[in-house]
Amino acid sequence: MSFDPTIKFLIFNDKERTKQICSFINKENIIPGNSFKVLEYLNNKEKIRTKFQGIIPMLDYNWKNGYELDTPFINNVLKQKGKIVVQGEVVAGGNNTYLIQKIEDFNKIEILNNTRYCFSEYKPITPINITVVGKDIILFPMSVQLIKNENGRFIYKGADFTYPKHFDSRLKKCIREYSLTIANKVKDMGYRGILGIDFIVDSQQNVYFMELNPRFQASSFYLSRRLESLTGFNLAFLHYLSLINERFPKFNLKLIDEVQGSFLNCNSETESIAIPHDSEIRNGYFPQLKASIYRKLYNASIVKVDNFEKTEIN
16 A cells, blocks of 8 residues: 655554554654553543542542442432432443433443443533643633433533523633643643543532543534634644644634534434524534434524523523
């Protein structure tokens, strides 16, 4: 196999399988990514929540091995807490995240004996995501994650970048300060590049850390399109500069702060909400195995239009 020798290949991680796939590429053409060991750590909910315990507020989580989660145990927890959320160590897009309201809900889940699971009391919340990137740490605008309860699973459906504009200054400052603290700790671990941080906010404006996403996320394309329209470069370029330890080109961050609008992942041609969408994206943003077949983009906030997970924030 031959290719243009000026082409550079950015390797997202150093997992052995990745090395095998890229074995035909000359070493000088490879830009190494983050250590797989670091990525594995950051993706592990139990490890990362333990690391930030006492540093960033978070909900009360209890961890158990799969073989410990039997019917009597779950029945007892349900009696104490009413509704609970059960999650595996590693989740993405709602996989491995379940709402348990009665024992029949739990019996539908495939629990693996040698896997760690956490459970917590279910509370009405608003899920928040913020993207950070770079050795100098740039905070991009936060979004409300559009999450639905579908047959007992919490499924990621999109993001709303307009709704957080209504948050008061104290709440936005709190989220940004927690994000900077987390980003600096993660940088000290050796991670470079794009990072998603998930929080939840309750009705009293209490902010709780949830998890990290050391990768490009579903909402990255939206930020990247906006960034490229304003500056001429995108998130992938900033991720690349972070990995090679180069400074970013100068640009007006205040322009990025004005990102507005929402997007919705669609699993069928008829899926929609009550607001007319502005445009659609169908050109390969999803791998073949993804259920979503395209995205609808809206110029407005849509989190209140449908039955997404949210709470009124006072």
